[in-house]
Amino acid sequence: MESCMRQVKNRRCLVLSVDVPLIPVKELVGLVLETMTYDRNVVLHQEKQQSRALILQHGERQEPLIGVYDTNMADEMEREILQGKGSVFAFLRTVGYGVYKSHRADACFSNINDKARYQQLQGEKQIMENVEIEQAQKLILERTKILQETELVGILDAGGRILAQDMTAEIDNPPFNRSPIDGYACKSEDVKQASREHPVYLQVLEEIDAGHYSEVKVGKGQAVRIMTGAAIPEGCDCCIMQEHTDYGDEKAAVYEGVSAWTNFCYRGEDFKKGTLMIKKDTKLGYVETGILASMGCAEAVVYRHPKVSVLTTGDEVTSPGQPLQPGKIYNSNLTMLVVRLRELGIRPVLAKTISDDPELMGKALKDAAAQSDLIITTGGVSVGKKDILHKAVQVSGSERVFWRVIAKPGTPVLFSVCEGVPVISLSGNPFGAAANFEMLIRPALAKMTRDESLNPVVSQAVMADPFFKESKRRRFIRGILKDGQVYMPSGLHSSGVLSSLQGCNCIVDIPAGSGALKPGDPVKVVLIF
Ligand SMILES: Nc1nc2c(c(=O)[nH]1)N[C@H]1C(S)=C(S)[C@@H](COP(=O)(O)OP(=O)(O)OC[C@H]3O[C@@H](n4cnc5c(N)ncnc54)[C@H](O)[C@@H]3O)O[C@H]1N2
Numbered sequence: 001m002e003s004c005m006r007q008v009k010n011r012r013c014l015v016l017s018v019d020v021p022l023i024p025v026k027e028l029v030g031l032v033l034e035t036m037t038y039d040r041n042v043v044l045h046q047e048k049q050q051s052r053a054l055i056l057q058h059g060e061r062q063e064p065l066i067g068v069y070d071t072n073m074a075d076e077m078e079r080e081i082l083q084g085k086g087s088v089f090a091f092l093r094t095v096g097y098g099v100y101k102s103h104r105a106d107a108c109f110s111n112i113n114d115k116a117r118y119q120q121l122q123g124e125k126q127i128m129e130n131v132e133i134e135q136a137q138k139l140i141l142e143r144t145k146i147l148q149e150t151e152l153v154g155i156l157d158a159g160g161r162i163l164a165q166d167m168t169a170e171i172d173n174p175p176f177n178r179s180p181i182d183g184y185a186c187k188s189e190d191v192k193q194a195s196r197e198h199p200v201y202l203q204v205l206e207e208i209d210a211g212h213y214s215e216v217k218v219g220k221g222q223a224v225r226i227m228t229g230a231a232i233p234e235g236c237d238c239c240i241m242q243e244h245t246d247y248g249d250e251k252a253a254v255y256e257g258v259s260a261w262t263n264f265c266y267r268g269e270d271f272k273k274g275t276l277m278i279k280k281d282t283k284l285g286y287v288e289t290g291i292l293a294s295m296g297c298a299e300a301v302v303y304r305h306p307k308v309s310v311l312t313t314g315d316e317v318t319s320p321g322q323p324l325q326p327g328k329i330y331n332s333n334l335t336m337l338v339v340r341l342r343e344l345g346i347r348p349v350l351a352k353t354i355s356d357d358p359e360l361m362g363k364a365l366k367d368a369a370a371q372s373d374l375i376i377t378t379g380g381v382s383v384g385k386k387d388i389l390h391k392a393v394q395v396s397g398s399e400r401v402f403w404r405v406i407a408k409p410g411t412p413v414l415f416s417v418c419e420g421v422p423v424i425s426l427s428g429n430p431f432g433a434a435a436n437f438e439m440l441i442r443p444a445l446a447k448m449t450r451d452e453s454l455n456p457v458v459s460q461a462v463m464a465d466p467f468f469k470e471s472k473r474r475r476f477i478r479g480i481l482k483d484g485q486v487y488m489p490s491g492l493h494s495s496g497v498l499s500s501l502q503g504c505n506c507i508v509d510i511p512a513g514s515g516a517l518k519p520g521d522p523v524k525v526v527l528i529f
C-alpha cells in the first residue's frame with residue numbers, strides 16, 4: 001500500500017485486496033460515495049474531515065484492505081513499516097479512520113484463495129430466500145438466454161415455429177388479373193345496356209380455363225369464355241356471370257350489364273412484390289405458413305427448438321409399469337411435465353429419474369446442462385434429510401439464485417444455474433410442481449423461444465363456488481373457469497393430490513391475507529391452456 005500511495009497522483013485511492021472476488025461492486029460504489037459525502041460536508045458545512053481513511057465493516061468485522069485512503073499518508077505508512085510491525089490496523093489507529101457499514105452477508109467479503117472455495121461461497125453468497133413469485137420470474141428471466149441458432153424447415157413443418165427472418169414477397173399475388181367467376185370476360189362499355197328484353201350479343205374468341213394463359217386481345221363487341229381463377233386477357237375490364245348469358249359458344253347473349261371492374265380481381269390485390277409479409281420473430285400458424293406458401297416459399301428459416309431436460313428425484317418414486325414395492329409411489333411428475341412441455345410444442349431432450357443421492361444428482365445436472373437450454377427437476381428441495389437438491393446443486397458447481405417463493409403450494413422451489421443453464425427445481429408435490437410450471441417455467445420458455453404465447457395469461461373472474469380456507473400466505477388453487485365463473489373441482493386441494501386437477505383450466509391466485517372466498521368474490525386467475 002505504501003508503495004502504491006507513492007505512485008498515485010489522485011488525492012484518494014480505493015484499496016481492495018485481491019482475494020475478495022465476491023465483493024459486490026455496489027459496496028465499492030457505496031464506499032466511494034460515502035467519502036464524497038464527507039467531502040461535501042467539509043465544503044458545505046465547514047466540517048472538519050473526520051478521517052483520512054474509510055474502511056468497510058460487515059457485522060462486527062472491519063476490513064482494512066477494503067477502503068478509501070488518502071494518498072498523502074505514505075510517510076506515515078513507512079514509519080509503521082520501519083518502526084512498528086507493519087500492521088494496517090496499527091497504522092490506521094495512529095491516523096484515525098471511519099467505517100462504512102455494509103449490510104451484505106459475510107460471505108461476500110470472504111478471503112478466497114482457491115477455486116473450490118470460490119465456487120462454494122459463490123453459491124452461499126447469492127442465494128435469496130422467500131421471494132415473491134414476480135421476483136422469482138424476474139430472477140429466472142435474467143438468467144434465461146434467448147435462443148439464437150436457426151434451422152431451415154419445410155413449410156409443412158414450420159407451423160408452431162418462430163420465424164427467424166423477415167419474409168418479403170417476391171411476386172405479386174395473384175400474379176395476373178383473374179376472374180372470380182365462371183362466365184365471359186369482355187368490355188363493360190359493350191354490355192352496359194344489356195337486359196333480358198334487349199340482350200347484347202358478343203363474339204366469343206376462345207375459352208380460357210384456370211391454369212391457362214392467353215395472349216389474345218379482346219376488342220369491341222368481343223369476349224372470351226372464362227373460368228374462375230383464369231387470367232383475364234388484355235382488353236377486358238369485367239366478367240359476366242354465365243348465369244346472366246345464354247352460355248353461347250361462338251356467340252353469347254348477355255342479359256345483364258355490369259360496370260367497369262366488376263368481377264375483376266387485380267393482379268397483386270392479395271399482396272404486391274416487395275411487401276414485407278411476415279416479420280422476423282412471428283410465430284407461424286396455419287395462416288402465416290399459408291401466406292408463405294402463397295409467396296412460393298417451400299422452406300422457412302426458424303429458430304431451433306429449445307432443449308429442455310426433466311429430472312425427477314426420489315428413492316420412493318417408481319416408474320409406471322413397474323411393480324410397486326411397500327413405501328413406494330408411482331412417478332407422476334415426470335410424465336406430467338414431459339407431456340405438458342409437449343402440449344406447449346416443446347419436446348424434452350432428456351427425461352429421467354435420479355435416486356436421492358446428491359453426488360449422482362450433481363453429476364446428472366452437469367450432464368443435463370451439457371445438452372440443455374433449461375433443466376427442470378422435481379423433489380428434494382425442502383428441508384428434509386433427503387432433500388438432496390441443495391447439495392447436488394453445490395456438487396455440480398451451480399450458482400444458487402433463490403430458494404422458496406412466498407406462495408403455496410410450490411413454496412420450496414429452488415433456482416440455480418448450472419454451467420450457464422437455468423435449473424428450476426420444483427417441489428415433489430405434483431400440484432406444487434404443476435402450479436410452479438405455469439408461473440415460473442412458462443415465462444422462461446417464452447423468453448427462450450421468443451414465443452409470447454407461452455407466457456402465462458392472467459384474467460379476472462368471479463368465484464362461482466366457495467373456497468373455505470383462509471389464505472394467510474398467497475395461495476394458488478386449481479379451478480374450472482367457465483363464462484367468467486370459477487368452479488371448484490371435487491376432490492382435495494392438497495398439493496400432493498393430482499387427481500383433482502383433472503378438468504381444471506385455471507389457477508386462482510389468492511392474495512395473502514384473504515379470508516375464505518364466497519360465490520361472487522372477484523378473483524385473479526392464471527389460465528392453463
Ligand atoms: N419440516 C418441513 N417439511 C416440509 C416443508 C417444510 O417447510 N418444513 N415443506 C413442505 C412443502 S410445502 C413441500 S411442497 C414439500 C416439498 O418437498 P420436496 O420438494 O423436497 O419434495 P419431496 O419431499 O421429494 O416430495 C414431496 C412429496 O411429493 C412426492 N413426490 C416426489 N416426487 C414425485 C414424483 N416424481 N411423482 C409423484 N410424487 C412425487 C413425494 O413422495 C412426497 O410425498 O415438503 C414439505 N415438507
Ligand code: MOO
Nearest residue numbers: 409410411432495
Ligand atoms: O409448497 Mo408445498 O407444494 O405447499 O405443498
